[in-house]
Every structure is written in structure tokens, then in C-alpha cells.
Amino acid sequence: MFSTVVQLYRLLGRPALLDDRIVYNGACTAEIRECIVKCRSLAERFGQLVEADETNGNIEVEFYLPTSESGRFHLDFISFVRATPTLGKGKLPENFYVIEDDWSTTDGIENSSYDSVKACCDLIDGLCGLVAVADRKSSTFHENIFFALPADENRKPKTFVLETKVDESILSLNLRHVKLVKLLSSAHNEHKIHLEERKLIFSSAIADVIELAGEEAVFPFILKHWDEVLQKYWQNLQAYVHGFSFDKVRTELAKAELEYGTKLSSVLSDMAGKMLALPVSFGALVLLDKAVAPIEVMSIAVGVLMVTLIFCGVLWNQKLNIQRLDNSLNITFDLFDKRLNTYPGNLQRLLTNTRKEISSQRKFLVMTLWFFLVLAVLPTLMMIGMFSYKWMPQLICFLFDF
Template identity: 40%
Template sequence: MFSDVVALYRAMGSPLIEGGVASYEGAPTPAIIAALQSCKDLQPAFGKIQHQDEHDGLLEIELRLPSNEFGRFYTSVSELARSGSLGKGLFPKNIYVVDLAWADFDDNEPEPIKELRRICRLIELLAMLAIGVDKESSPDSYNLFFALPPDGAKPPRTFLLPTQVDDQLLGHELRHMSLLEQILNRKNETKAHLSERKLMIRMAIANVIEKFESEKNLFLVVVREWNEILSIYRANLQTYVYGFSFEKVRRELAQAEIDYGTKLSGVLGDIAGKMLALPISLAGLLALKNSSSPFEAFVLVLGLAVVSVILLAILHNQTLQTKRLLHSFNVVFDDFKDKIVTYPPKLQGLLRITIDQVEKQGQTLENTFRLLKALSWLPVTGAVLVALVKYWDAFQKALVTVLSIVAASNVDPIFLAP
């Protein structure tokens, strides 16, 4: 129905609008008659024909134009630019701009309208890019938050960017907005260094805001200095790319593999000398076999038991050390694992090999420690068995004596009274 109202207004010759009413007095042309017929059942939300009269071959019409969410007439682009919805990135629907003779259902868009649409899209993209968005404080704009990290003696700073739109924004070229589109497109989340790119363009915007923060309309600053923002972003990106290369990552992976491999090997090397006590302690079994008294055998068994306990404690400590090293390895390589699909196939293969080899070495160490722990029980186990075989009679006698003492201590004293 809004198009019918616009058609009638145009048929009336686009007269001056006074107080929201367009008036016409003249010949009843076929275009006006057809438009009036289309507006016969016009709903009040889309406007109202307040007066219609025909006499002496003249037609008088007073048309109240809509001024709500169902339709609105703007006298100029400047008035449209001050529309509240633009400040939140929403281009209004069912509108007619008188000085452009343009309605939003027309096929061709004048350049000012294209500029306003680009500004709306910029606001949408900036709202997605900002580190924070306040959508409630103002009915006509967003409050976007951008920040700069600490730089030497300068502390971190946060800037508030209100998205105020007015006609001063017109006439400024917004080039390469597709850059923001690509950075913020979810389909590109797996691309290399996307988070770094977002951070760089946020910082570029914050740098420009800091430079002109004394100005009243900071959103105008962003639009006006958009080319400068792009230049800062490209310079930062170029610096970052020169400082980061896949060759550098390859060297880091190789060095990390060597470092963790050496550390894991060192875990076993640290206890190699200590584990020599295991075969040496087994020689104590010969001394135990040749012992001449139960007391001498007891001392030897106790000594071999202490050896087993010490070896088990050392192995337990080295097992914990191995787990800490593997955990540290996983912490370092988790970032590489998350971005593995962004690396070239050759680098992906190297990364997978590095992770696989370190994990295999860690698993081998754990299996080795399990075997050594089992062997560490040999001294005390062998000592007990040899002592029992050699001094079985003495062991039985001692056991009977102990049981007798225990049994005697449990006898009721009344039975021992005279």
C-alpha cells in the first residue's frame, strides 16, 4: 500500500509537504484518477486522503502522508541520515525521499542512498568486531568499545565509539569494506591468523580514535579516516607476516621435538645409575643364603627391603616427572593442534609426526617404569623366600612363640590367681 501512496504523491506532481500533508489543486489527470482508485481502501497506517473535491473541472486533494514504521516521507537525504534506525545499522523500509524523488522500491538507487547503506553495513560489521557492544543506552545508536594494549610506559586504554549518523558522513569513500566482511565471515574461521587479523584492525581503529578523540563525533572520524585505518592495518599485518613464517614454525617444531625428546630421555638417564642398585642388591641373596644365624638373616632381609622401597620411590617420582613433561608438551602443542588445518600439508605432516613420536616416547617410558617397578620387588621378595627356606624351623619356632605370647596376654587374670 505504501507504493500506492507514493504513486499518488508523484501523480500530484510531488507537491511541497507542509505539516505532513501534501496538497494538490489542478486538473484530474488519468494518473491521479488511477492513483486515487488504488488508494480507495487505504489503511490509516499508510496515510489518509483528508480532502477530495472536484468542481469546475478542478480537483482538490489533501493527502496526509504516513510517518511511522509502515511508511515515511523524508524531505531530504539529510533528514533521512538523521533517522534513528541508521545509527544501529538498520536501513528503514517503506521510505520516500522527496529531494531525490526516490522510493525504496525503485530499481535504481541514487549515490547518497548507496552511501547510507554502506554506512549501515559498516555499523553492523563494527558491532561484530568490537570487544564490547552497548545496545541499550541509546535508542538511536550503539556504543562500541575498542581498546589499545599497554605500550611501554603507556597503560592500556579503552575507547567508546557511539555510532551517531548524520549527513556529515555523506561524501566519504568507504573502500575495501570486503576486508571486514572476510575477517568476520564464519566460513573463514579456519584460515590462518584470523584472530590476529581481527586484533590488528581493532587496534587500527583504536589508534585513529585516540588520535582524534577530542572531536565530538568519533564515528565521523572513523568514516572520514577509513583509508588511514586500512593503511595502519596493512602495515601491522605486513610486519606480523614478516615476523611469522611457516619456515619459522617448522624450525620451532623441530626444536621442540628435540627439546622434549632430550628431556624425556634425561628422565631415564637420571635413574640409570640408581637402578644399578637392583642387580647389586640381588647379590645380597647369596650373602643371605650363606648367613650363619637368624638374626644375621633378619638384618639382610631388612636391608634388601629398604633397597626395594627406595627404588620404588625413585621410580614413582620419575613417573610423575614424565607425566609433567608430557602435560607441558600438550600445553605447548595444543595451539598448533587447533590451527593444524591452516598449515601447509608438509607442515601438517611434520606436526603430526612430532606429536606422535613424543607420545610414543612417553608411552615407552611409562612401560619401562612399570617393568622396573616390578623388578624392584625382587630384592625383598627373594630375600623373604630365601630366609624362609633356610630358616623355616626357626621361623616356625618364632611364630609359635609369638602366638603363645599373644594368646597368654588375652587370658583372663582370674584363672592365674592362686
């Protein structure tokens, strides 16, 4: 294993390398002896022990280091980045050792330079899954990722190609929230709500920053301005969420207004339909005026009184319906009023105008209700007046005679 090679190099005092070889001639310890035994059993891809002769407590060691994906030694992280072009494909070697830092991937210890390189590789891999079009085959050492800006009033639609060529500048970067890109591009999250919208918003944020690059190399420019990409993404996401939320409020508001208006209209229609029988009461007054026999007078009077009572009952029931609709509407608008300050100005004005229009419609309906109530009671009042001046004496005589 590669950790055994690193252990041997450290036990030998980290000697200078000669053409990817460890050459050592010096004292031999039990640890060195034990490590050499382990190296003899290593697979060839992890290096090759050519010579290990021990004489009088000294040992001569010659070990050819691995120079493949199985492991590699590098002078420093700059040499590592330059010698590993596959970083542009988002592929990070599993085993390597950096002499300057005396650090290996097998140590299990954090290293800031390694973290920067790993973040860059994760970002490249995430960006490929984020966009709809990515050319991953035409180049061996980098990806071609396509980003697009839609047209608006001030510009035509644009398409950008992001070539993920890396250099040693990635070592000084601190890429934040790379995990976010990985989550957006992960197949495990493909069924989450609004995922596609969030991916498009992030892609648009990257395209906005690419547009500012000018003649600079695009990928290093994006890495350098990664915080700006994140800022644009959060701003656009908030605008989208608020817009979605406000559209929902508008829909609910329109629905509440339509439903309340429809029910008020149905109350008016129902009331108007029943009030069509009201002229019968006034017609009965004409018959009452022409009636001679006391039995005719009593019959018509009772009929007029019954019609008045029925109309008053109908109108009272409609008043209860209006009150019930008011309670339902108030509950709905109370929910809107609690969040009124969080809505944009146009939505606040829409809510205020809606309340005014509904209030106007309600006032008109109440006035109509009182008007019909007066009309419903008027025949009875007129009948009472007629009784007082015309038939009361006759009715009294009739009752005494009876």
C-alpha cells in the first residue's frame, strides 16, 4: 500500500529524490527493517524495492517510487497541480505525497491546499451535473460546460463555454458552499420540488459572472469571483421564491374575491327572485279596498300579513347569509393582513383595492336588503292605515253582531 512507501521514506529521513528513486545509505533500525519487509510484498504499482543490503548495522536502500494513479511523490502542491492535468476533469488522485508539507493523502490529516484542490474538483463535477449540456469527451484534461443567458430588453441571448482548465491559482482559493452545487446536481435529489428552477437560477448566476470576464481566462475568473456567483444565486433565488409566493397570494386573493363576489351575487339574485312576488301584496290592497263583506276583508288582510311575514323571514335569512360570508372573508383577509408589510407595494395596493371593492359590493347589497324590507312591510302598514280609517268601525260591528 502507498502508506507503506510513505512510511519508508519518512523512516529513511526523507532523503532527496533522484529520478523518482529513494536512495539511502545509513543506519538501519528495527522500524526500517520491518518496513522494508512490508515493501517487498507490495504490488508493483506501488513501487519497486531494488536493493536493501544491510551490513554492520548500515543499510543501502534503492526504491523506485510509483508514478501512476496508484501513488506519486511531488515536491510541493504547485508541482502536484502541474503534474496532474486530470484535475480539470474533476478527478483527484487517491494517493500522493507532498514532500514540502510532509503530507500524504493516507495520513488522514487535513491540509488547506489539498482542501482547495478537492473543492475545485468537486465543483467541476457538480457543474457538469448542474447544466443541461456538458461536453466531457472532446478533451482528456478538462470539461466543456455550456451556460446560457436569456435575452432581455438590453441584450441578445448569449451562450458561454466554460473550459475547466486548472492551474496553481486554485491553491489560494477558498471556495465556499461547493456542497450546494453537488446537492443540486445529485441524482438523489432530482424529485425534490423546484430543483430544476434552482439549477437554472444557479446556471444563470454563473453565466452573469462569466459575462464580466472579458478577455480573462473564464474558469480562473469564475473561481476568483465565486462569492459573487453565490451572491447572485441567493438574490435570484429569493426573488423567485418571493415571486412564487406573491403569485400564490395573488391567486388566493383573486379566488377569495371571486368566491365572495359570486356568493353575494347569488344572495342578491335569490332575494330578487323571491321579491318578484311582492307586487301581489300591493295588488291585494286594491282588492282589499274594493272588498265589502267582512269575511273578504279578513281573508285578504290575513293574506297580506302572511306574505309580509314570509318576505321578512326570507330577508332575515339573507342577512344571516351575508353575515356568514363576512365572517369567512374576514378570516381569509386577516391572514393576508398579518403579512401585509412583507408584500411588495403593488400587492399591498391590490389587497387594499380588493377590500374596498368588496366593501362597496356589500354596502350595495345591504342597502338593497333594507329597500326590499321596506317594500315587504309597506303593504301591511298601508293595510293597517286602511283598517284604521275605513273598516275598523264595520269590523267592530261585525264582531259584536257575530
